[in-house]
Every structure is written in C-alpha cells, then in structure tokens.
Amino acid sequence: MAKFCFLLCSVLIFLAISSEARNAPSLATINDSPSNLNRTYTKVCDPQRFSDLGLDMNDFAYCDSxxxxxxxxxxxxxxxxxTEKVQQIGDKAYGVPRIGLAKYEWWSEALHGISDVGQWNSKASFFDDVxxxxxxxPCPITTTAAFNQSLWxxxxxxxxxxxxAMYNLGHAGLTFWSPNINVVRDPRWGRALETPGEDPFTVGTYAANYVRGLQDIEGIENTADPNSRPLKVAACCKHYAAYDVDNWLGVDRTHFDARVTEQDMLETFVKPFEMCVKDGDVTSVMCSYNRINGIPACADPKLxxxxxxxxWDLHGYIVSDCDSVQVMIDNHKWLSDEPEDAVSQALKAGxxxxxxxxxTNYADKAVVQGKVKEKEIDESLKNLYFVLMRLGFFDGSxxxxxxxxxxxxxxxxxxxxxxxxxxxMxxxxxxxxxxxxxxxxxxxIAVVGPHANATNAMIGNYAGVPCKYVSPLDGLSTYAEVQYAMGCVNVMCKNSSLVFPAMQAAKNADATIIVAGIDLSVEAESLDRVDLLLPGYQTELINQVAAVSKGPxxxxxxxxxxxxIxxxxxxxxxxxxxxxxxxxxxxxxxxxxxxxxxxxxxxxLPLTWHESSYVDMLPMTSMPLRPVDSLGYPGRTYKFFNGSTxxxxxxxxxxxxxxxSLTSAERSLNIQLNKFQHCRDLNYTDGSFKPPCPAILTEDLQCDDNNLEFEVEVSNTGTVDGSEVVMLYWTPPKGIVESPIKQLIGFQKVFVPAGGSQKVKFQLNACKSLGIVNYRGYHLLPSGGHSIVIGDNLLSFPVxxxxxxVN
Structure with a gap:
C-alpha cells in the first residue's frame, strides 16, 4: 500500500510540475502578476519581472552578469x-516559474526573410497589425546566382x-533555423529553391556569409572565447546530411536510407556544413530525417x-528536424526501439x-530506466543556454x-x-x-503567361508576409503600355483555351514577354519532380505566341x-x-x-540545366555522384556529368x-618532405603517367605554408557597364581515377565600367583547393600537372x- 501511495504521489507531483512548466511565461507575453497583466519584457533577468513573479533576482546566480x-x-x-530539465529540451522550452526561467520557442525561420512558419499552435515569429x-x-537559389559574397x-x-526589431515587439524569437545548405545532387529535388545549388564550395561559401550576416555583431565578430561571443541572432545550418530526396515516386524522406560512400560524404554532402561551422561559426546544426547507411542521421554519434x-568544434547546439526522433521509431523501425531507447540514443549521439x-515526454523516463545519464541532459541544456546567454535572452542587448x-x-x-x-537574374x-x-x-508590350502577374509564387516557401508585391505586370507597366493575357490559368496549364487570346495580344504589340515556369505545385518540400519539362500546354503557348508575335x-x-527549354x-x-x-x-x-x-x-546558373532525358538515365534514389558504369548511370552535377546539357x-x-588576361601567377609548388611524410598511392587509368610520389596526406602537410596566388585582369570590351563573375576552376592531373572533371575553387564578382578594367586577386590554399578525397576517405594532395581554368575556358594555365x- 505504501508503495502504491508513493507511486500515486509521484505521478501527481509530476503532473503538477509539468502543468506549471507548460504554463510558464514567455518573454513576449509575460503576465505573471495580476497587477501587471500587460507588462512585457525582452530579457529574463529583469528585477521587476522577478518581483512580478514574487521572487528576488538577487537570489539567483544565473542572473549575475x-x-x-x-x-x-x-x-x-x-x-x-x-522533470523540469526535460521540459526545456524540446522546441517549446516550457520554462520554470519557481526559479524565474521564462519559456522559449526555439523554432523560427529566416531562409530569405522573417517567416511565420513554425509550430502551428505557438509560432515564435508571427505577423499582425503591430x-x-x-x-x-529572393529565394536562396536566385540569390546564389549573383555569386556575390558581400550581397549574401x-x-x-x-x-x-x-x-x-520584431523580437523587441514580441513578434519573433532569437533562434532561426536557416539556412538550408544541402547540395542539389539531383535536378528533380523539390527543395532546390531553398538551397545555394549543386556545388559544395558555393553552398558552403553562401552558408558562411549568410550566417555571418545573421549572427555577427559589428566590432565583435571574433572573441578569445567563441562560446561567449555575443550574437545578433542565432542561425542554423540544415539538414545534416545526405538529404535530397523528399517524395519521389513513393520514396519519402522519413523512410529513405541514403547509401553513401565515405568519399561522397566528405567531398560533397558534409563539406558545406564543415564550412558553415568553421568559417561561419554557426551556432546550430540541424540533423535530417533520413538514415545514412542504415543509421538515422539524428542518432549517429560519428556524425x-x-x-x-x-x-569541427561547434559553438552551439544540435537540433533535430521536426519529429525526427519519432520518425526513428515509427518510420525507420530502427532497432525496434521504444521511445525511451530512441531518446537515449539521440542524446548520447549528441x-x-x-x-x-x-x-520532453520520454527523456526523464529514459534516465529512470538507466538508459541514459542525467548528465547527458545537463550537457544539452548547457549547449542551449550558452546560446541564449550569448543572444542577450537573459541580460538584454x-x-x-x-x-x-x-x-x-x-x-x-x-x-x-x-x-x-x-x-x-x-x-x-x-x-x-x-x-x-x-x-x-x-x-x-504584350505580357502573357502563367507567371505574368505572379505575386505569391515569386517568394517561394519558408516565406512570411512580404512588405508588398511588385509583379512582372506591375514592373513592366512602368516602362511601356502593357496588354496582359494569361495564356494559362496557372502553371499546370491543363488546357489551351487561353492560348489564342495571348496570340492576339502578341500580334499587336511592339514586343512580347512570356513569363512561364513552375511553382510550389511542381517543386516543393515533400514534392520532388518526375520530369524536367514545362507543365501542360506551356510549351505550346510559347511556340504559338512566338510564331505570330509582331515584335521580338x-x-x-x-x-x-x-x-x-x-x-x-x-x-x-x-x-x-x-x-x-x-x-x-x-x-x-x-x-x-x-x-x-x-x-x-x-x-x-548555380545548377546544371539538364535535358529532359536525364531523368530516364537513373533513379533519383541512386546516391553516388560519380557515374555507375555497371548500371549505366551518368555522373551527377557539373563535377561528374560529361553529357550534353x-x-x-x-x-x-x-x-x-x-x-x-593573367597578370601574375605562381605556376608551381615545390614541397619538401621529411622522413615522416609518406607517399600515398592513387589509382590511374591505363596508360597515364604515374608520378614517383602520387600524393601526400594533407594532414601530414603544413597546409598554411602551401599557398598559391593568381591575379587576373578583367577588361570590359563592350559599350555597357557591367558586373562579371570571375569563376576559378581546378582540373586535377590527368589520369587519376574518379577525380572530378573540374571543380570550382574560387569566385569573385567585380564591376567593370565600359572600356575599363579591374584586377582580381585569388589566394588559394593548395591542400583545400587542389586536394582530392579518395575512395578510402583520405584527403590527399596529388602531385603532377594541375590546371587552373578561369571562366568558361576563357583562360587556363598549368600548376x-x-x-x-629531404633526408
């Protein structure tokens, strides 16, 4: 009987504490005291706030700045x-009123502006009359096309x-789960609009710059202790890793097991995340739904x-994609886990x-059952509250x-x-x-097509409420008199009944502009494409209008x-x-x-535009980047695809x-080896020259000492001022098996007036820019004749x- 009473009392205490935690005040809506129902605060450690709670802030060392x-x-x-601890490690941290800790909603989005996407019943960021x-x-895929790091x-x-500003007004959080930095491995992926494209170096460079823009406070971008560096807001690079299948012909992201080689992981899938953490000093990384080689990404301690x-020494926290822990159990059926097992494995994985x-529902039970130590929860809380300290959540900013x-x-x-x-553009x-x-x-001008009067379609997904819309029709109307004809009801363009009015408009205009394409009904989160064509009758619309148009x-x-197209x-x-x-x-x-x-x-273009036949050459679920000759599969991305586009x-x-024109360049790099630096073998194609020392492990080299400098003069030979993106590619020594066709290693955007010129300097680290990852997962610097190609083969030279x- 005593045992029963003890259990009953324990349950009642648990329910009381849980109820108290779930009703804890948030900073945006604190109304703890009946006499201060409308009082709001922007920091936890406010003496008046503690007084409203019936507490003395001086009693709490965590508020001693x-x-x-x-x-x-x-x-x-x-x-x-x-029990109180586990109530703080879900995206809704419920707070602890008895010690003055406010609740906090971790989930906000800022992919290309403040979004109101979030938990449906309690959004951290929202819009109203205030x-x-x-x-x-623009969506990241468009912004990336600028190849302008300062713009990002x-x-x-x-x-x-x-x-x-919105946080001060009680309309946003401080932690934003953006940007999405998955590489677009397959042209069918529905989330391409959220990403910086198919090149890992570009994706990582975008990530580091955008994150720095979100997080850095001018003048204190770096501190002696990165874990104490103040933050403007906290960013999150997602979704880690090898995630690029959403829902393709019945294969969905919550069931998919990505079978990936260590070579592709290091070279492509995790490289942008490494750059985001090391170069961007991002405060959070989100793991993805999928499994990687059988193990759920959010439960893999190696990852x-x-x-x-x-x-990588992350200064922050690791978060799951939403409901990923539940997905391990319900969808992956991983190890036939019970909820407590999955929770303990995820916690121990980091x-x-x-x-x-x-x-919040099972972590305390997992501790009681001995499946995970409470210390693991303490460690997670430490990582989380360090970030909130740095954001001024406790002390203000x-x-x-x-x-x-x-x-x-x-x-x-x-x-x-x-x-x-x-x-x-x-x-x-x-x-x-x-x-x-x-x-x-x-x-x-005749302005026709399903996107001619686009508004909502222009902002894509993970968007909030825009300040205003300027549709193509609106913008073009400022330059000429416009005659508008839809041509199609929407992008699906399922019938051709509106094509004839569009043709009539084109017959009478000095020029015709057809605004066509696709939208979130074709490519989106949870919706991959099955072809690369314009939907419905859009092709007929373009051809028929073009055939009768009076002007260009x-x-x-x-x-x-x-x-x-x-x-x-x-x-x-x-x-x-x-x-x-x-x-x-x-x-x-x-x-x-x-x-x-x-x-x-x-x-x-930050993506290769493939011919429609590409989708018939291989399934979307085939993960290798390199061609799979045994199955007849072509390579993926510009690095490994050598067909027509x-x-x-x-x-x-x-x-x-x-x-x-090349004004200066270092064309060779001589590296002296000691007896502890051993040559590594590489596979070469038959008949290729194989150097005596094919490669050296980059970790065995003093890479900071192995830099190469190039200077290129860009001349504008036309009559119009313009900006040029100088793209620097590397081609590895000939004959190395499975090396990329070429690889982007640098880019700069430069404005050059008509008739003028500008000099652009590149400084490259040989280990990072000229290195390869072999099939065993080693990072190697090959010897031999490398090539640097500038632009579309406009200029190239050997290195x-x-x-x-040295004995």
Whole structure:
C-alpha cells in the first residue's frame, strides 16, 4: 500500500510540475502578476519581472552578469529537477516559474526573410497589425546566382535587423533555423529553391556569409572565447546530411536510407556544413530525417558528437528536424526501439534539442530506466543556454533595443531585395542583342503567361508576409503600355483555351514577354519532380505566341530547378531567355529593370540545366555522384556529368563582353618532405603517367605554408557597364581515377565600367583547393600537372605540384 501511495504521489507531483512548466511565461507575453497583466519584457533577468513573479533576482546566480557564462549556466541547470530539465529540451522550452526561467520557442525561420512558419499552435515569429509584414528577399537559389559574397552577407544583416526589431515587439524569437545548405545532387529535388545549388564550395561559401550576416555583431565578430561571443541572432545550418530526396515516386524522406560512400560524404554532402561551422561559426546544426547507411542521421554519434562538436568544434547546439526522433521509431523501425531507447540514443549521439515532444515526454523516463545519464541532459541544456546567454535572452542587448517597427520593411531593405533580385537574374539567350529593350522603340508590350502577374509564387516557401508585391505586370507597366493575357490559368496549364487570346495580344504589340515556369505545385518540400519539362500546354503557348508575335519575343522563366527549354533556346522566333528564379517580393521590378536595360544582368546558373532525358538515365534514389558504369548511370552535377546539357553550371550572359588576361601567377609548388611524410598511392587509368610520389596526406602537410596566388585582369570590351563573375576552376592531373572533371575553387564578382578594367586577386590554399578525397576517405594532395581554368575556358594555365624528399 505504501508503495502504491508513493507511486500515486509521484505521478501527481509530476503532473503538477509539468502543468506549471507548460504554463510558464514567455518573454513576449509575460503576465505573471495580476497587477501587471500587460507588462512585457525582452530579457529574463529583469528585477521587476522577478518581483512580478514574487521572487528576488538577487537570489539567483544565473542572473549575475558579473559571473562567467559557465558559472551562470551551471547555476541555472543545477536548480532544476529532472522533470523540469526535460521540459526545456524540446522546441517549446516550457520554462520554470519557481526559479524565474521564462519559456522559449526555439523554432523560427529566416531562409530569405522573417517567416511565420513554425509550430502551428505557438509560432515564435508571427505577423499582425503591430508587425504586418517583413522584407521577402529572393529565394536562396536566385540569390546564389549573383555569386556575390558581400550581397549574401548584407541580406543576412538586413534579415537579422528585422528579426531583432520584431523580437523587441514580441513578434519573433532569437533562434532561426536557416539556412538550408544541402547540395542539389539531383535536378528533380523539390527543395532546390531553398538551397545555394549543386556545388559544395558555393553552398558552403553562401552558408558562411549568410550566417555571418545573421549572427555577427559589428566590432565583435571574433572573441578569445567563441562560446561567449555575443550574437545578433542565432542561425542554423540544415539538414545534416545526405538529404535530397523528399517524395519521389513513393520514396519519402522519413523512410529513405541514403547509401553513401565515405568519399561522397566528405567531398560533397558534409563539406558545406564543415564550412558553415568553421568559417561561419554557426551556432546550430540541424540533423535530417533520413538514415545514412542504415543509421538515422539524428542518432549517429560519428556524425554529431564526433564530427560536428568534436572535429569541427561547434559553438552551439544540435537540433533535430521536426519529429525526427519519432520518425526513428515509427518510420525507420530502427532497432525496434521504444521511445525511451530512441531518446537515449539521440542524446548520447549528441542531439541537444528535439524539435518535437519525444525528449520532453520520454527523456526523464529514459534516465529512470538507466538508459541514459542525467548528465547527458545537463550537457544539452548547457549547449542551449550558452546560446541564449550569448543572444542577450537573459541580460538584454542594448545595441539592438532601439530597433522597432520602422526597421522592418524599411526602404533600404526593400531596395536591397530589389538589387538582390536584379543580381540573381541569369540571361540565357540574347540573339543579335535583342535585349535590352529600347523604350524609344518599344511603346507597347504584350505580357502573357502563367507567371505574368505572379505575386505569391515569386517568394517561394519558408516565406512570411512580404512588405508588398511588385509583379512582372506591375514592373513592366512602368516602362511601356502593357496588354496582359494569361495564356494559362496557372502553371499546370491543363488546357489551351487561353492560348489564342495571348496570340492576339502578341500580334499587336511592339514586343512580347512570356513569363512561364513552375511553382510550389511542381517543386516543393515533400514534392520532388518526375520530369524536367514545362507543365501542360506551356510549351505550346510559347511556340504559338512566338510564331505570330509582331515584335521580338522574350521568355522569362520562374523556377528553382532547371527546365528543359531547349525548344525555346533553338527557336529562332524566341529572341531572348531570362531566368528569374523565385525573385522575391520585388521580382517584377527586377525583371523589368533587366529587360529594359536599367540593370545589366551578370548572374550565373548555380545548377546544371539538364535535358529532359536525364531523368530516364537513373533513379533519383541512386546516391553516388560519380557515374555507375555497371548500371549505366551518368555522373551527377557539373563535377561528374560529361553529357550534353540545356545550359551548364555557371552559365550566364551579359549585355557587354569581357576579356581576361593573367597578370601574375605562381605556376608551381615545390614541397619538401621529411622522413615522416609518406607517399600515398592513387589509382590511374591505363596508360597515364604515374608520378614517383602520387600524393601526400594533407594532414601530414603544413597546409598554411602551401599557398598559391593568381591575379587576373578583367577588361570590359563592350559599350555597357557591367558586373562579371570571375569563376576559378581546378582540373586535377590527368589520369587519376574518379577525380572530378573540374571543380570550382574560387569566385569573385567585380564591376567593370565600359572600356575599363579591374584586377582580381585569388589566394588559394593548395591542400583545400587542389586536394582530392579518395575512395578510402583520405584527403590527399596529388602531385603532377594541375590546371587552373578561369571562366568558361576563357583562360587556363598549368600548376605543377612537386614533392621532394629531404633526408
């Protein structure tokens, strides 16, 4: 009987504590005291707030700002019971009122502006009459096409300013689970719009710059103790790792087991995350739903604890994609786990925060059952509350307290969104200099197509409420008189009944602009593509309108992934093609500015545009990047695919022309080896020259001493000012088996006035830029004749790597 009473009392105490925790106050809506129902706070450690709670703040060392974060966080954790602790390690941290700890909602999104995507019943970020909107920048795939690192960082800075302003107004959190930095391995992937494309180096460079823009506070970008470095907001690089299948022909992300070689993991799938952590100093990494070689990504200690926290030294926390712990049990059926087993395995693997409720519901039981130590939970809490300390959640952030409603949707941010959209436009075709259109000659334009009056489609997914929309129709109307005809009801274009009115409009206009493409009904999260074609009757719309148009026809494509528009590329009646991606709230203005020459396009494709037959060559679920000869599968991405394309990675035209010349270059690197540095073998194709010392482990080299410098002069030989993206590729020594065809190792965007020139300098670390990963997972620097290729084979030169043994 005594045992029964003890159990009953324990249950009642647990329920009481849980109820108390779940009703704990958040900072945005603190109304703890009946006399202060409308009082709000922007920091936990406010004396008046503690007084409202009936507490004395001086009794709590975690609020003593004179102490180190280590001491303060330990004091906070030590005050909690086990039950209270587990209530803080889900995305809804319920707080502990009895010790003054406020609740906190960890989930906010800022992929390309502040989003109101989040937990459906309690959004950390939201819009209403107080904050009706936030600036919606172009989707990352479009912004990446600018290949402008300073632009990427500036967008991050603008987004974090709006985030801080909204936080002050009680309308946003401080932790944002963005950006998405998965490499687009397959052109069918539905989430391509969220990503920086198919090249790991570009993806990682974008990640580091955007994260720095979100997180860094000017003047204190680096500190002696990175774990105490103040943050503007906290970013998160996701989804780690080998995640790029959402829902393809019945195969979905919550069941998929990605079978990946160690070579592809290191070279492609985890490389951007390493750059995000090491170069961007991101405060969070999110693990993905899928399994990798049989093990759920969120329960793999090698991926999480050993790599992210150990090898890369993450200064922050690791979070699961939402409900990933539950997915391990319900979908992966991993080891036939019970909830407590899955929770304990995830905690021991290094997963600090569960986006979901499995940690909060089962972690205490897992401790009681002896499946995990309470210390593991303490460690997770330490990682989490260190981040909140750095964000000023406890002490406030005076530097940002003045930000308010006027800092959201500011004119400066809207212009930045417009400029980002302009820079992300990629000119794919311009026959005989058709573009830019001349306002003296073009007085009337027919604007047709399913995206001609696009608004919501321009901002893609993970978007909030934009400040305003400027549709293509709106933007073009500022340059000429417009006659609008839909052509299709929507992008699916299931019938051709509206094609004839579009043809009639084209017959009477000085120029015709067809705005076509796809949208979230075709490519989206949880929706992969099954083909690379324009849907429905869009092809017929373009061909038939082009056949009867009075003036030049320009096709504008809105999409994230590539579309096989070879029919339009080869159609002599289509004079120009412009890819606009998903250009954000100001997309229509940017399109018009480019077409009419206010801005000279300089964007480059961050994805290969494959021919439609590519999808018939291999299943989306085949993970290898290199060709699988035994199955007849081609390679993936520009690094390993050598077939014909609609448009290659890095392609993009301008209204002017550029020439390159090499002004200086180091063409060889002689590295002296000691007796402890041993040569490593490499596989070569038959008949290829094999050096005496094929390669050296990069970890055995003093890589910081092995730098190469190049300087390129870029001349604008045309009559229009313009920006040029100088893209630097590396080609490995001939004959090395399974090495990439070429690989991007650097890029810079430079503005060059007509008739002028600019010098661009590159400094490369040989180990990072000229190294390879072999099939055994070793990072190696090969010897022999490497090649540096600038642009689309506009300029190239050899670089020799020589190893010399010193006794």
């Amino acid at each position: 004179s102490l180190s974060y280590d001491v303060r966080v330990k004091d906070l954790i030590d005050r909690m019971t086990l 904050v009706p909107a936030a600036t919606s920048f 960082k500036s967008i991050g800075q603008a987004v974090s300013t709006e985030a801080r 999480l604890r050993d790599t992210i926290r150990g090898e 997963l600090d925060l569960d986006c979901g409720n499995y940690y 005076p530097k940002f307290e003045s930000l308010g409603k006027e800092d959201v949707c500011s004119d400066e941010h809207i212009e930045l969104a417009t400029q980002a959209a302009r820079e992300g 990629v000119l794919l075709k311009n026959f005989n200099g058709t573009l830019p259109l001349n306002t003296d000659e073009i007085k009337t 026809v320009i096709v504008v494509i809105m999409s994230a992934g590539g579309v096989d 070879s029919f339009a590329r080869d159609n002599g009646n289509v004079k120009a093609i412009l890819w606009a991606g998903f250009p954000g709230e100001e997309g229509g203005q940017a399109i018009a500015d480019v077409l009419f020459g206010k801005y000279n396009p300089g964007g480059r 609609v448009y290659p990675f890095g392609y993009g035209l301008s209204y002017t022309t550029f020439d390159y 020799g790597i020589n190893f010399e043994q």
